[in-house]
Amino acid sequence: MNQIKNLSRRQFLAGSASGLTLAFLLPLSSRKALASQNSPASALTAFLNLNPEGKVTFYNPFIEMGQGTYTSIPMLVAEEMDIDLDSIEVTQAPHGDQYKTMFGGTQRYTGGSRSVRSSYELMRTVGSAARAMLLQAGAQALDVPLAELDTDNGQVRHKISGRKLSYGQLAEIAATLPVPESPPLKIESDFRYIGKPVKRKDTLAKTDGTAEFGIDVKVPGMLYAAVKRNPVYGETISSVDADAVQSMRGVIAVERIPQGVAVVADSYWHAKLALDNLPVSYAKSDNRSFSSEGLAREMRARADEPGLTAEDQGDIENAFEKAADKIEATYEVPFLAHTTMEPMNCTAHVTSSQCELWAPNQGVDFFAQLAAKITGLPLDKITVHTPYLGGGFGRRFYQDYAEQALVLAKKIGQPVKVIWSREEDLQQDFFRPMTVVKHRAALDKSKHITAWHISLTGEGPAGRLFPLKPGQADNSVVEGAIHQPYAIANKRVDWIKHTHQIPIGFWRSVGHSFNGFITESFIDEMAYSAGVEPLVFRSELLNSSPRYLKVLQTATQLASYQAGVIETDAMRYAYGIALHESFGSIVAQVAKVSIEREQPKIHKIWCSIDCGKVVNPDTIEAQMQSGISTGLSQLLLEEVTFKEGKAVQSNFHDYPILPANLMPEIEVAILESDAEIGGVGEPGTPPAAAAVCNALFKLSGTRIRKLPIKEMTFVEARENG
Amino acid sequence: MIKLHINDTEHEVDIEPDTPLLWVIRDSFGLTGTKFGCGISQCGACTLHIDGIAVRSCTLPVSAAVGKKITTIEGLSKHGVAHPVQEAWCKIDVPQCGYCQSGQIMSAAALLARNPSPNDRDIEQAMTNLCRCGSYVRIKQAIRSLVDTKAGAV
Ligand code: FES
């Protein structure tokens, strides 16, 4: 069944576009879905427009927050359309069901390392369909058989006569043609862009100050708002003395916002000064009893309770009963903040008939819906502009900052830009949840691991947002603990739900952010208790998982990995390894570490990734570097603690993130395989901490089971290699 | 009225003298390439040049910049020719989200103006700007590429 159809230009964007506009009926999340589903078309989607001047505008359903989607997604289109990537202008697609390209056309967001992998075939099909229609148009215009034509970088060419017409010249004719049912996709050996290192389209603007982020948006008549919420979650601000600041320079209004207060002024600085001087009193509640220390104690106490089983294979009870030896270890990770470099901000303009929002966001539909709810306007009267994001990492799914801008703009009747201070940004975060994880392993007489039991205590951001089915474990807690590639016959993963009293959220690599560290540290613990060298131990257990084994071997070969501790005249150092699959990609990392002044010195990390198909290797390399920096940052530095219901840390002086001088050298090897395409934005993060900790254990004999390690010191121990 | 010399142009602005230079640059002059990241001189997103020296503008009162030459990321390239640091950034594709990069580039440009062939230690000491995206490896690569070029040219 043909689910692709062309749209006349008038049907699309009310006359703003001319020439060929390609529209597709959804669901069309992949060609496979096309073939297998007969579901009725739900909406129309226009992904690209070609005007008679040859300009191609591409409506990207995914946002750019550093991960390279403004390059990698149009690469897929340019590849099949046979045009220069430079000739494509990328625009953010508006909200609406028609751009929901994920999960069979039901969702759209930018996260879960899903942008390229969810649209690899769809976006190629878009380009291929356009090319097929332009060829057809060329046959008409030149009055020659289709078979005598081919395309050449934005032109249709008559192979025999050499006559050429540009795509722009053919746009009008092509727009009248039906969209082909299943346009052919290139074979991989013909790829011009896919798999080759391609320069990012957004680099120039990000080096000369012209790239516009949300915080930079300028709207005529715009006012500025500084905001403060009660730092204790769930509590409100009971009263404010607006009169005290009303006469300060530039102040226009003092307004209440959900759980807090805002000062609106003619400049951000005036708003902030007044806010800092505004007397407020906070309502008090039981939430003041919350402390992260207390929470950790409660969770540790529950670690042996029976949980909800997320994975169960073999018979662990039996294996533990028969065990000749057992080991166990409890790991603990803290709350973390996102601290995107660009603090939360949003600009809104609300009138009685329409609403415009400039919102850095990871899911434009969530923001449009919120705007509809607050303004009472229908969705088609709402415009959401998505500028470049100064980082996302999961924080910008949440719309609290947009809610404030909408509420204020509606009250004031003028455009309002809300800018959070860093303090507000850090303390009003949706935190990566604190989690306690207990691992147990059983060994038989010959020291083989016979059973592995993982018990995770905590709460996940997915379960907080979407109700779980009865008996269902929260994947955002157990992911990365379940589905291990290691051949251990009896294995169980349990989840003990322990609700946190504060907002928790998706943080780069989510559950994998801690399970990568914890499982790969415990694998090392198992290796030592089995008396087998860690690389040998892993390799043996991966015998029937060749894809994983290859990734691991690639990294260890790249690093010239050596067992034990290596001593040269200049240095005593060790290599640590870790292997972790997340978001469809397998990543192995080898860290070369020494101890200097009682602190770990991370010299270099070698990283291999198998992400199935490779789209832009340059981006993959950058994302591995980036992911590793996040992994090291949480290992070395990051922790939000809570006292009396409030986050103790407030800015980079007490919540440091990885600085340049702690960043090791990084070398990346990219493997291609027949596996399905995997993500790259997050998979670099999970193994990094474990690789370093496994090296540190060799050097010091200290097993790190609690992050971060900023207050720890390490001394060299001689007998651990 | 406060007189400021920004990117080779004289400006006047009616603003309290203790306003941080960052917000004057951004809100009064619309030069938004200079970013706000922390407000307490910790992150370097707000780095610009005052008389050629890299300065964090979020804690500098505007009055302290009077009579001095202020250069922002927008004014780094002169006469439409990209500054070598910007060029190196492009060649190596340093930016990810890009938010910290104006500050990184201004820090690197000031370093290289002061010391055309910095060693790794010099680079480490000058480049204390934070990058949440972890673009540090490429930042170092880009700066090193400039050191090499210059050394080779002499
Ligand atoms: S904003 Fe000035 S150093 Fe962070």
Ligand code: FES
């Ligand atoms: S590129 Fe994103 S903060 Fe540096």
